[in-house]
Amino acid sequence: TLKQQLKAAGSTFSPRPSASGQARMALGIPNQKRPLSRQVGVLFWRGLLDMLRNPLLTAFHALGGLALGLLVGIIFYSVKNDTSGAQNRVGALFFALCLLAFTSVTSVDLVQAEAGTAGREMQRRYYCPAAYAATKLVLDGLLLRALPALLFALPFYFLMGLNPAALQFFTFLLVLIGFSAAVGALALGFASGLDSPGKTLLAMNLVLLLGVLFGGFLANKGSIPAWLRWVSWLSVFRYSWEALAINELSGVDLFLSAPGVALSLPVRGEVFLQIIGVHTDLFVADIAVLAAIYAACCVFVVVVVSWRNRQRRE
Numbered sequence: 001t002l003k004q005q006l007k008a009a010g011s012t013f014s015p016r017p018s019a020s021g022q023a024r025m026a027l028g029i030p031n032q033k034r035p036l037s038r039q040v041g042v043l044f045w046r047g048l049l050d051m052l053r054n055p056l057l058t059a060f061h062a063l064g065g066l067a068l069g070l071l072v073g074i075i076f077y078s079v080k081n082d083t084s085g086a087q088n089r090v091g092a093l094f095f096a097l098c099l100l101a102f103t104s105v106t107s108v109d110l111v112q113a114e115a116g117t118a119g120r121e122m123q124r125r126y127y128c129p130a131a132y133a134a135t136k137l138v139l140d141g142l143l144l145r146a147l148p149a150l151l152f153a154l155p156f157y158f159l160m161g162l163n164p165a166a167l168q169f170f171t172f173l174l175v176l177i178g179f180s181a182a183v184g185a186l187a188l189g190f191a192s193g194l195d196s197p198g199k200t201l202l203a204m205n206l207v208l209l210l211g212v213l214f215g216g217f218l219a220n221k222g223s224i225p226a227w228l229r230w231v232s233w234l235s236v237f238r239y240s241w242e243a244l245a246i247n248e249l250s251g252v253d254l255f256l257s258a259p260g261v262a263l264s265l266p267v268r269g270e271v272f273l274q275i276i277g278v279h280t281d282l283f284v285a286d287i288a289v290l291a292a293i294y295a296a297c298c299v300f301v302v303v304v305v306s307w308r309n310r311q312r313r314e
Contacts, residue, residue, distance in 0.1 A: 073159025
């Protein structure tokens with residue numbers, strides 16, 4: 001019968017794999033999906049080996065962070081608890097954030113140089129976009145953000161003579177590394193989504209400059225027009241600088257003076273912070289928002305890499 005003939009024909013010929021299946025078989029890629037943890041582990045190891053074979057970028061970041069920490073620490077050496085010391089403290093902390101922020105764009109060339117290769121490998125399903133994004137975030141965060149921030153902080157903090165308490169020092173270090181990692185993740189997102197270094201650098205510089213302007217140091221938040229004040233809520237500089245300033249000046253006795261006045265007025269650090277528009281009761285909230293911004297930037301990187309991968313398929 002016809003049914004028996006079709007059954008016999010089906011047993012004679014095996015189903016032909018699809019074109020994508022044939023390509024995957026030719027490349028030696030298994031059709032089953034690898035676990036995400038294995039993909040991340042392999043990519044992390046490969047990326048780490050690449051950085052060890054080409055250590056110039058990591059070494060430049062590390063040595064540059066150490067040298068700049070020494071330089072800035074010497075400029076602000078041994079600040080006192082007077083008017084200039086209070087000004088130098090908040091100014092140096094804000095400058096440290098600006099320095100780390102504008103060096104975060106160094107990952108742009110690295111990401112866009114390998115964009116073609118990474119795109120082809122994701123198309124062939126060697127690994128998924130989330131694994132690639134996670135690997136980049138970890139390697140960039142550890143070697144190009146946390147390590148330079150640590151090497152910058154050590155000479156900078158102790159040469160300036162900032163609060164010597166262990167809790168204050170490690171809080172300073174945590175905020176500095178968290179800020180650097182957040183800005184680095186944002187740079188990775190722009191580098192993954194834009195197709196040229198010029199566009200990426202322009203976008204990052206605009207975002208960073210707006211963050212600096214609305215960060216609370218250059219312009220007091222209360223003096224900003226009400227219809228623009230909402231921008232300050234988006235500035236990662238605001239939360240990081242406020243946390244660093246509160247961490248440094250809370251509980252410190254300052255002796256402020258004015259030209260032509262012989263007396264120095266004792267002022268608590270909390271009062272000085274309120275004068276410049278920083279509310280000390282927002283310390284925990286500032287750190288929590290900084291952590292949330294870092295998480296949002298990480299999600300942004302994953303979303304952008306996945307979107308670019310879908311574009312290549314189309």
